[in-house]
Amino acid sequence: MNIFKTAGSRFLFMALYEKLLDEPDDGYSSTYVIWPRKNGKWDVRWKWAGDWEEIAPHQFDTENAAFNYAYDHNAERQRRLENSSRKQ
DSSP states (O other): OOEEEETTEEEOOOOOTOOOOOOOOOSSEEEEEEEEEETSSSEEEEESSSOOEESSSSSSSSSSHHHHHHHHHHHHHHHHHHHHHHHH
């Protein structure tokens, strides 16, 4: 597993057939996991507080496409949080 951390979120990159056993509890508020499926496509899940959530309407052709989707999801979530805190 490879891990990329940025802006309070981390992105876990799994290999084919690799299992996500225990997540490291290192204080990150949001976690994304990206992994290859047996069909050759890539999948993404997100966990913030609770169970893993499916955030993409489809699987992706490449790991990079899956990561870009997850990264954009994270950036949009950060924008919404910033905007809501400014309104208060």
